[in-house]
Amino acid sequence: MTTISSVLAEALRLAARTGQLWWRLWPQLIGVLLLGWVGYYLALIASVELTTNAAWVVVPTFAAGLVSLLASIVITLRLVASQLGVTALVRSVSGPAALDAPDDEDDDRDASVVRLLIITLLPFLAVYASFGYVDDLASELALLSGYTAGLGDSVLGRLNPVGSTRAVLTVVAAVVGLYLLRRVVDACYQRTRWRLLGLATAFVEACFLLLTVLSAFRLVEQVQLWWSDRRLVGWWDTLLADLAAGFAVLRVDLPEVLQRIGTFGGEVLWPVFWERITEPVAWLAMAALVFGSRVVSVADLWRKGEPLSARLPGARRMRIARRLQQEATGSTGVRRVVLQAQEALLGDIDDKYLPTLQSLRLVLRAGAVFLGAYVLTFTAMRLLGLGLEVTVRALIGGRDGDTWVLLQPFLALDDTVLTTSVQVTLLAVAFSRALSIFADRAPEEPAATASRPPRLPVGVTRRLRPVGQLGVALALCLVLAAADVLIDRTGEVDVARTRVGEPGPLGERVVTVSDPTFGQLLRAQGDTEAEIGTPGAFVVVPVEVASPGRSGPQVAAELVHGERRYTSQFSSTGIGPDAGFVSRGDFVFEVDTADIGPNLRLELSLRELYSGYSPLLEVDLGLDSGRAERVRADLGGSIVDFQPFPATRGITP
Amino acid sequence: MSPTDDGGQLSWALARRPWPVLVVALCLAALLCAGWVVWVSANTGELTRPAADGDRATVGGTGYRLVELYTTDRLTDAAGGEDQLPEPQATFVVARLEVDTRGTEAVPNELDGGEPFVYCGTELLGADGMVWQAEAPVVQREVPSSCEAGREQPMEQVFMVPAAQVDEIRGVVVRRSFGPGVERVLAPVG
Numbered sequence: 024m025t026t027i028s029s030v031l032a033e034a035l036r037l038a039a040r041t042g043q044l045w046w047r048l049w050p051q052l053i054g055v056l057l058l059g060w061v062g063y064y065l066a067l068i069a070s071v072e073l074t075t076n077a078a079w080v081v082v083p084t085f086a087a088g089l090v091s092l093l094a095s096i097v098i099t100l101r102l103v104a105s106q107l108g109v110t111a112l113v114r115s116v117s118g119p120a121a122l123d124a125p126d127d128e129d130d131d132r133d134a135s136v137v138r139l140l141i142i143t144l145l146p147f148l149a150v151y152a153s154f155g156y157v158d159d160l161a162s163e164l165a166l167l168s169g170y171t172a173g174l175g176d177s178v179l180g181r182l183n184p185v186g187s188t189r190a191v192l193t194v195v196a197a198v199v200g201l202y203l204l205r206r207v208v209d210a211c212y213q214r215t216r217w218r219l220l221g222l223a224t225a226f227v228e229a230c231f232l233l234l235t236v237l238s239a240f241r242l243v244e245q246v247q248l249w250w251s252d253r254r255l256v257g258w259w260d261t262l263l264a265d266l267a268a269g270f271a272v273l274r275v276d277l278p279e280v281l282q283r284i285g286t287f288g289g290e291v292l293w294p295v296f297w298e299r300i301t302e303p304v305a306w307l308a309m310a311a312l313v314f315g316s317r318v319v320s321v322a323d324l325w326r327k328g329e330p331l332s333a334r335l336p337g338a339r340r341m342r343i344a345r346r347l348q349q350e351a352t353g354s355t356g357v358r359r360v361v362l363q364a365q366e367a368l369l370g371d372i373d374d375k376y377l378p379t380l381q382s383l384r385l386v387l388r389a390g391a392v393f394l395g396a397y398v399l400t401f402t403a404m405r406l407l408g409l410g411l412e413v414t415v416r417a418l419i420g421g422r423d424g425d426t427w428v429l430l431q432p433f434l435a436l437d438d439t440v441l442t443t444s445v446q447v448t449l450l451a452v453a454f455s456r457a458l459s460i461f462a463d464r465a466p467e468e469p470a471a472t473a474s475r476p477p478r479l480p481v482g483v484t485r486r487l488r489p490v491g492q493l494g495v496a497l498a499l500c501l502v503l504a505a506a507d508v509l510i511d512r513t514g515e516v517d518v519a520r521t522r523v524g525e526p527g528p529l530g531e532r533v534v535t536v537s538d539p540t541f542g543q544l545l546r547a548q549g550d551t552e553a554e555i556g557t558p559g560a561f562v563v564v565p566v567e568v569a570s571p572g573r574s575g576p577q578v579a580a581e582l583v584h585g586e587r588r589y590t591s592q593f594s595s596t597g598i599g600p601d602a603g604f605v606s607r608g609d610f611v612f613e614v615d616t617a618d619i620g621p622n623l624r625l626e627l628s629l630r631e632l633y634s635g636y637s638p639l640l641e642v643d644l645g646l647d648s649g650r651a652e653r654v655r656a657d658l659g660g661s662i663v664d665f666q667p668f669p670a671t672r673g674i675t676p
Numbered sequence: 677m678s679p680t681d682d683g684g685q686l687s688w689a690l691a692r693r694p695w696p697v698l699v700v701a702l703c704l705a706a707l708l709c710a711g712w713v714v715w716v717s718a719n720t721g722e723l724t725r726p727a728a729d730g731d732r733a734t735v736g737g738t739g740y741r742l743v744e745l746y747t748t749d750r751l752t753d754a755a756g757g758e759d760q761l762p763e764p765q766a767t768f769v770v771a772r773l774e775v776d777t778r779g780t781e782a783v784p785n786e787l788d789g790g791e792p793f794v795y796c797g798t799e800l801l802g803a804d805g806m807v808w809q810a811e812a813p814v815v816q817r818e819v820p821s822s823c824e825a826g827r828e829q830p831m832e833q834v835f836m837v838p839a840a841q842v843d844e845i846r847g848v849v850v851r852r853s854f855g856p857g858v859e860r861v862l863a864p865v866g
Contacts, residue, residue: 054697061704068715171719429716432709573805602806603838604766673765673838 033396037452045448052099052444059095060439063088064432074168078182085164086229097143100313103451109314141221143312145228150309152232154302161236170428182238198239201231303401308383310450389457397453408442416636421517423530423575427635516639529627529640531572536642537565541654542663553662560658562612563665564625568598569605576629580610583626584618597630598669608669620651733850733862739776740850742862746770747842753815760815762836769800771833771848775823796823800835803844808835
């Protein structure tokens with residue numbers, strides 16, 4: 024079996040098993056995720072209402088919504104894992120050795136929801152934030168609060184610390200305070216084992232993250248601005264300019280080249296690698312936390328004679344932390360304080376990232392074929408979700424921003440509930456498959472043989488050259504991931520097309536474009552002399568916009584030829600009649616004469632502050648090759664008139 | 677099958693009783709959806725509450741009472757200049773109001789010597805959600821079109837409306853100066 028067929032076969036098995044399991048559990052999955060969705064949107068509404076009068080209370084309120092979302096994911100993961108018998112699989116193969124294996128904490132996550140959440144929420148939150156999900160949720164809050172309260176009164180405006188020294192000190196104190204508070208709460212929990220304190224740890228961490236995203240980032244920006252004014256930065260810019268001049272001799276525009284490389288890397292390559300390849304693996308590692316920390320100890324045993332904890336990244340630091348803690352308990356005075364402080368800082372890594380790293384190590388040992396198949400299946404699932412989203416938007420059609428604000432939570436159901444329910448099922452299926460692969464590779468032990476658990480009904484992959492496997496799997500994943508990224512970047516517009524003289528829809532408005540006129544000298548109607556000239560050409564496009572129903576944002580226009588886009592100048596930059604009125608005005612563009620041709624078109628859009636899937640009207644200006652030639656030939660010194668301001672009249676039925 | 681064998685009490689409960697969870701979640705989701713639509717409508721001006729005829733409506737601490745609403749095909753200039761005419765196929769609708777800003781929270785003004793200001797904007801509501809903004813007259817009028825902080829005063833608002841929509845006018849909409857809130861519709865007396 025070639026690597027490609029192995030990967031594809033594995034992916035199909037994962038997909039089939041995921042589909043079967045999802046069909047069996049969909050009521051529970053949808054139900055629990057819906058509860059998380061409800062909790063999040065309740066917190067969002069409350070946060071927006073609090074923005075005007077109690078802006079700082081927004082942070083804990085919204086944090087509660089974030090925790091609600093994460094908790095629903097954790098609970099559904101545990102549900103699916105239990106149905107697959109993951110925990111039973113782990114226990115049954117562990118044998119007596121696993122019972123003696125060191126366990127860092129009581130693994131009674133089976134006992135209650137609260138205990139499960141206490142163990143898993145903090146690392147979950149850390150990885151969730153690292154992939155930008157917290158940023159996305161905070162952006163949603165900022166947009167909605169700005170939309171309802173106005174930009175000056177939005178949550179970002181209210182939490183902006185840059186306005187005064189007192190505000191800066193308040194934010195810095197709050198950030199430092201929350202950072203320390205989490206450690207204090209965690210320490211209290213360790214001593215008392217009160218479950219409320221355990222949950223509070225994750226809640227305080229969520230508050231810390233949100234405060235950073237909504238407020239403290241401005242302080243970082245101020246530092247960056249201050250840094251950009253330093254003489255050192257000026258020297259660096261001068262150096263780059265000199266370097267660019269050197270390359271100019273070779274006819275290479277170095278800044279342009281670097282910018283294109285940077286743009287390609289930042290907008291395509293990095294999302295493909297970080298979001299589409301790394302993220303599915305990180306999700307699988309996080310899922311391992313939900314399935315049981317005992318899994319890590321069992322992995323130790325399956326890799327005979329090689330305790331995993333000795334080879335984990337950060338394991339050395341973890342051992343140092345443990346030693347420090349032991350030393351601290353026997354120390355006094357300043358030394359004790361220093362050691363305790365070191366333990367507090369290192370403990371953050373232990374709490375948040377080390378469990379995920381341990382799980383990641385386990386996942387990565389499952390092999391390139393399995394990982395490639397899993398990432399393929401994950402990306403295909405994401406593509407299906409994206410396809411559903413695009414389909415729904417197309418069915419609704421282009422609408423103004425108000426409509427998309429109203430539809431926001433309904434549209435979120437696709438990703439937050441439906442796609443997530445499939446995702447958690449896939450995570451559980453994939454993880455159980457990884458355990459099976461591990462079990463197949465482990466050397467036989469008498470204890471394990473005696474109590475061999477029932478195997479999952481999947482085939483065994485043959486051993487192939489690991490490097491080749493990795494390369495093929497990575498190539499397949501990159502292709503699918505690139506498709507996902509590119510689809511995700513498609514324009515957020517619903518395009519309608521019309522021609523000169525024919526009315527076309529643009530939201531609730533009706534737009535009619537008339538024949539354009541051309542010249543090299545521009546004259547306002549009513550003037551006797553032309554005031555403005557150009558070496559290129561002026562294009563004057565008469566546009567009539569009617570609002571037979573409600574009014575809305577102004578209509579703006581761009582003239583487009585290939586990759587070139589021209590914006591309107593010298594006249595109104597937008598036409599926006601009130602309800603029941605029709606306005607007629609001219610859009611004036613200054614263009615390169617070479618762009619006057621059959622591919623020249625006008626694009627009309629709504630000028631909105633908040634937009635979703637917006638309408639766009641493309642108008643073919645009807646310039647065939649012959650007419651374009653005549654226009655260019657007649658340009659020399661010709662005068663074209665334009666109407667500086669739109670004329671408005673009421674619509675008569 | 678016991679909770680321990682199946683991997684947890686919660687998981688066992690969810691597995692045994694799938695439908696109650698879904699039903700409860702759907703009910704809560706339906707309530708949230710209804711609440712969301714009402715809340716967004718209130719914040720985008722879709723939701724309005726009519727005030728009783730001749731009554732005062734108070735929003736954001738500012739009291740409004742509609743004294744008179746009439747149409748005219750020209751705005752006379754109090755300074756004796758030329759009348760202002762509407763656009764073709766349109767007419768002016770003039771609203772005379774009594775405005776009380778003694779309870780309104782004024783916004784500090786860093787210009788103009790620091791006098792605080794309040795905003796008393798209104799809109800005219802027609803059929804099918806049609807709304808028209810008040811316009812600043814080109815001519816000088818006897819009654820001002822803006823309000824001042826901390827007193828009771830008359831105010832005039834001028835709207836330009838398509839002639840075909842004059843008979844569909846429902847009233848004058850008043851809202852808070854800043855931030856979200858339900859808008860109130862003042863209808864003319866009688």
